[in-house]
Amino acid sequence: MGLARRIIPCLDVDNGRVVKGVNFVGIRDAGDPVDIARRYNEEGADEITFLDITASHEDRDTTAHTVEAIACEVFIPLTVGGGIRSLADIRNMLNAGADKVAINTAAIHNPQLVQEASQRFGAQCIVVAIDAKRVADVDGRPRYEIFTHGGRRPTGIDAVAWAQRMAALGAGELLLTSMDRDGTRDGFELGVTRAITDAVDVPVIASGGVGRLEHLAEGILIGGADAVLAASIFHFGDYTIAQAKDHLASCGIEVRR
Amino acid sequence: MTGTVAVIDYGMGNLHSVASALEHAGAERVVVSCDPAEISAADRVVFPGVGAIRDCMAEIRRLHCDELLMRALSDERKPVLAICVGMQALLDRSEENGGVDCLGLIPGEVRFFGHPLNDAEGRRLKVPHMGWNEVRQVRQHPLWAGIADGARFYFVHSYYVKVKERALVAGAVDYGVSIDAALARDNLFAVQFHPEKSHTAGLRLLKNFLEWDGTC
Numbered sequence: 001m002g003l004a005r006r007i008i009p010c011l012d013v014d015n016g017r018v019v020k021g022v023n024f025v026g027i028r029d030a031g032d033p034v035d036i037a038r039r040y041n042e043e044g045a046d047e048i049t050f051l052d053i054t055a056s057h058e059d060r061d062t063t064a065h066t067v068e069a070i071a072c073e074v075f076i077p078l079t080v081g082g083g084i085r086s087l088a089d090i091r092n093m094l095n096a097g098a099d100k101v102a103i104n105t106a107a108i109h110n111p112q113l114v115q116e117a118s119q120r121f122g123a124q125c126i127v128v129a130i131d132a133k134r135v136a137d138v139d140g141r142p143r144y145e146i147f148t149h150g151g152r153r154p155t156g157i158d159a160v161a162w163a164q165r166m167a168a169l170g171a172g173e174l175l176l177t178s179m180d181r182d183g184t185r186d187g188f189e190l191g192v193t194r195a196i197t198d199a200v201d202v203p204v205i206a207s208g209g210v211g212r213l214e215h216l217a218e219g220i221l222i223g224g225a226d227a228v229l230a231a232s233i234f235h236f237g238d239y240t241i242a243q244a245k246d247h248l249a250s251c252g253i254e255v256r257r
Numbered sequence: 258m259t260g261t262v263a264v265i266d267y268g269m270g271n272l273h274s275v276a277s278a279l280e281h282a283g284a285e286r287v288v289v290s291c292d293p294a295e296i297s298a299a300d301r302v303v304f305p306g307v308g309a310i311r312d313c314m315a316e317i318r319r320l321h322c323d324e325l326l327m328r329a330l331s332d333e334r335k336p337v338l339a340i341c342v343g344m345q346a347l348l349d350r351s352e353e354n355g356g357v358d359c360l361g362l363i364p365g366e367v368r369f370f371g372h373p374l375n376d377a378e379g380r381r382l383k384v385p386h387m388g389w390n391e392v393r394q395v396r397q398h399p400l401w402a403g404i405a406d407g408a409r410f411y412f413v414h415s416y417y418v419k420v421k422e423r424a425l426v427a428g429a430v431d432y433g434v435s436i437d438a439a440l441a442r443d444n445l446f447a448v449q450f451h452p453e454k455s456h457t458a459g460l461r462l463l464k465n466f467l468e469w470d471g472t473c
Binding site: 099203 | 308372
């Protein structure tokens with residue numbers, strides 16, 4: 001027995017509202033992130049990730065208020081990502097009650113931000129989000145690159161090398177999303193998940209593509225992930241967090257109950 | 258009567274979570290402060306901490322929070338709960354940031370987990386130790402009331418505590434090495450995990466702290 005693998009439901013939030021539908025019984029308002037976070041907390045989620053997909057800058061205040069409201073009621077770790085560009089953005093989210101902040105595009109434009117943030121706030125609260133996509137194979141082996149803009153813009157950066165660099169700069173955790181699988185419900189891209197979990201000493205959260213409970217177990221058993229993140233299978237009411245944990249436990253994976 | 262709980266604020270990170278968890282656990286009044294009068298007036302004291310130890314120690318000393326803490330512990334003999342880096346700061350020294358002298362209130366040191374770190378079966382373990390792990394209650398204590406032995410609490414740390422006086426260890430957790438997860442001495446209880454982020458078990462521990470008279 002020992003450390004449990006974590007199940008992390010993800011809320012995609014636009015201007016203070018959860019974008020994807022949630023079919024929880026007993027929730028008055030299916031778009032209210034505070035309601036939904038509270039429900040996941042009660043169901044036994046190990047953490048909650050809050051992804052702000054708001055485009056405009058003015059709405060950042062809305063996000064901070066929502067994070068604050070969640071932090072008042074939900075006593076499990078809360079990670080906030082989306083649009084984090086500076087030390088000031090990180091400080092604002094931590095002050096609002098986030099336990100960890102996920103940096104994505106800003107780390108690509110300015111890798112030093114990760115180092116500065118880690119030194120200032122501690123590695124424990126700095127998550128680097130990596131959006132990886134499979135590109136042409138090299139010598140018959142798949143190569144994965146970092147993409148931005150929702151998987152549309154290549155950067156030419158090798159995903160595994162990038163993961164190592166981010167960990168070396170002080171990221172306390174990596175959130176790896178496969179842009180090939182995100183939204184497909186076909187399961188995690190296990191190749192890149194395994195390559196990155198093997199390459200770094202920090203914990204890795206696998207994300208992108210979960211459609212069935214088996215996928216969560218694969219991410220851990222084959223991909224080597226320390227935590228698994230999913231949105232739609234929980235949001236659409238396909239499965240509860242408890243069902244997901246039962247399944248992982250039946251595969252011999254340690255979970256928190 | 259839980260009375261007033263003072264959360265000592267030395268400016269390192271957000272204490273909103275600790276304060277709201279204490280309120281949720283039933284605290285009548287929570288003040289987040291480094292003002293000596295407010296801390297002295299409180300019935301119990303929480304000594305939190307996040308981030309790197311060198312910066313924490315510098316701020317603790319600059320704001321004289323070490324004196325406030327020692328007064329609460331020794332002169333006023335109030336119940337005190339130290340959390341995470343707040344616990345680490347109580348020891349003699351930490352290996353973090355190239356070696357930092359800490360408060361020396363409890364003999365022992367804070368060590369790095371090391372690379373590579375493996376479990377008993379030789380599987381590689383990630384650092385930081387991040388997530389929900391099982392805490393063995395190696396000693397009875399009022400703060401464990403109503404919490405199952407082996408209950409999971411949320412940890413996030415890269416350095417761990419090892420005290421010299423083993424009788425002080427109230428809780429232990431295994432992560433490649435055996436970590437002192439909870440310490441108890443008189444009116445002091447210290448935890449490496451985050452009760453404010455540990456859901457039911459964590460809130461119960463905070464409730465127990467709010468009802469604790471400081472004896473064990």
